[in-house]
Amino acid sequence: MPPLVRVQNFGVSADGFGAGEGQSLDHPFGHADPGALLGWAVATAHWVNRSEPGGSYGLDDYFTRDFARNIGAEIMGRNKFGPQRGPWQDHSWEGWWGAEPPFRTPVFVLTHHPRPSITLGQTTFHFLDATPREALDRALEAADGQDVRIGGGVHTVREFLDADLIDTMHVSVAPVELGSGERLWSSPDELTDRFHLERVPSASGVTHHLFWRR
Amino acid sequence: MPPLVRVQNFGVSADGFGAGEGQSLDHPFGHADPGALLGWAVATAHWVNRSEPGGSYGLDDYFTRDFARNIGAEIMGRNKFGPQRGPWQDHSWEGWWGAEPPFRTPVFVLTHHPRPSITLGQTTFHFLDATPREALDRALEAADGQDVRIGGGVHTVREFLDADLIDTMHVSVAPVELGSGERLWSSPDELTDRFHLERVPSASGVTHHLFWRR
Numbered sequence: 437m438p439p440l441v442r443v444q445n446f447g448v449s450a451d452g453f454g455a456g457e458g459q460s461l462d463h464p465f466g467h468a469d470p471g472a473l474l475g476w477a478v479a480t481a482h483w484v485n486r487s488e489p490g491g492s493y494g495l496d497d498y499f500t501r502d503f504a505r506n507i508g509a510e511i512m513g514r515n516k517f518g519p520q521r522g523p524w525q526d527h528s529w530e531g532w533w534g535a536e537p538p539f540r541t542p543v544f545v546l547t548h549h550p551r552p553s554i555t556l557g558q559t560t561f562h563f564l565d566a567t568p569r570e571a572l573d574r575a576l577e578a579a580d581g582q583d584v585r586i587g588g589g590v591h592t593v594r595e596f597l598d599a600d601l602i603d604t605m606h607v608s609v610a611p612v613e614l615g616s617g618e619r620l621w622s623s624p625d626e627l628t629d630r631f632h633l634e635r636v637p638s639a640s641g642v643t644h645h646l647f648w649r650r
Numbered sequence: 651m652p653p654l655v656r657v658q659n660f661g662v663s664a665d666g667f668g669a670g671e672g673q674s675l676d677h678p679f680g681h682a683d684p685g686a687l688l689g690w691a692v693a694t695a696h697w698v699n700r701s702e703p704g705g706s707y708g709l710d711d712y713f714t715r716d717f718a719r720n721i722g723a724e725i726m727g728r729n730k731f732g733p734q735r736g737p738w739q740d741h742s743w744e745g746w747w748g749a750e751p752p753f754r755t756p757v758f759v760l761t762h763h764p765r766p767s768i769t770l771g772q773t774t775f776h777f778l779d780a781t782p783r784e785a786l787d788r789a790l791e792a793a794d795g796q797d798v799r800i801g802g803g804v805h806t807v808r809e810f811l812d813a814d815l816i817d818t819m820h821v822s823v824a825p826v827e828l829g830s831g832e833r834l835w836s837s838p839d840e841l842t843d844r845f846h847l848e849r850v851p852s853a854s855g856v857t858h859h860l861f862w863r864r
Contacts, residue, residue, distance in 0.1 A: 493862035495848055502716075632707075634708040636709050644709075646707065646709060
């Protein structure tokens with residue numbers, strides 16, 4: 437099976453926002469409550485940041501346990517990597533995730549301000565000023581036959597959708613409205629000309645949206 | 651996370667039968683139509699016996715792609731391995747699966763008639779006359795920290811349920827009635843004293859039943 441380009445466990449509001457306004461160090465999702473968007477994932481046994489035993493093995497866990505399966509590299513936007521904008525003031529910021537980030541593969545951070553690579557635990561962050569296609573070629577090479585995850589945020593997912601580089605996409609839609617912020621879509625039906633779409637309601641309250649290429 | 655004992659992609663009829671009556675070389679599921687029980691899985695991209703590209707990446711595919719994830723060994727009953735009953739007439743029967751069986755781990759076949767181990771491709775079949783607990787200890791050792799799949803058939807799954815050795819179980823319930831054969835349950839609610847149960851209807855017509863220990 438050739439490698440796929442996958443979006444996994446990406447959470448948006450009922451009105452399509454993946455983050456609110458005013459993103460900052462203290463509020464990485466801006467005015468959005470991250471629990472409302474991603475609480476379904478945090479409650480599962482395979483939640484990527486889980487440090488204690490426990491959690492559910494129901495439907496939602498199939499989505500969190502698929503996060504790392506056959507992934508060989510991630511591409512993320514600079515705004516997912518950290519709250520700073522513009523040129524780096526210094527290089528002390530090394531991401532939100534501490535000494536062992538949950539990616540455990542090469543991660544390519546798209547930025548107009550490249551800086552030296554950082555290795556933390558099993559993850560190495562590389563900083564690239566590149567088009568989506570160029571970044572994907574680098575990530576596919578690093579993934580060595582495995583799939584590439586497009587990690588977000590919204591702007592980065594949109595760029596890869598616009599360049600038609602995404603093969604499969606899992607988006608959880610939460611029953612909250614945000615009104616403003618970073619918007620993935622007005623409606624998921626915008627994508628059904630290019631993608632199959634299956635909607636799967638979960639007991640946790642979110643509806644999983646599964647897209648794959650027609 | 652300690653290793654789990656998992657049942658995966660096990661298909662039964664609406665009235666709880668995993669196979670019909672009269673199992674034989676030509677009819678491994680007896681009078682049951684295997685397509686009615688497992689057609690949902692065959693249609694997915696990650697169906698374990700898929701040899702051509704294609705298939706769906708919707709909800710059902712999350713279940714087939716989880717079949718091998720973190721599995722280090724399987725335990726199956728002798729009736730899953732082949733249609734012969736009683737002492738082996740000869741050792742020419744090497745399973746249904748050809749030169750590269752889809753397990754790709756050690757497989758422990760429970761039988762009162764042990765025979766020498768067989769290696770086919772990446773799978774080695776070992777034949778054990780053992781209790782479920784003894785077989786599980788052997789399989790856990792072989793799995794080396796990964797999970798153990800209980801592969802069926804019905805009698806074997808029931809034995810492991812009766813011994814309370816199963817941690818998680820995924821059973822697909824198809825909208826057909828069989829009336830007789832090998833019965834897993836009269837109702838899935840029989841298990842809810844010990845297990846959480848989440849029912850997830852799929853567009854393919856089956857309802858996925860997800861169990862995990864309370």
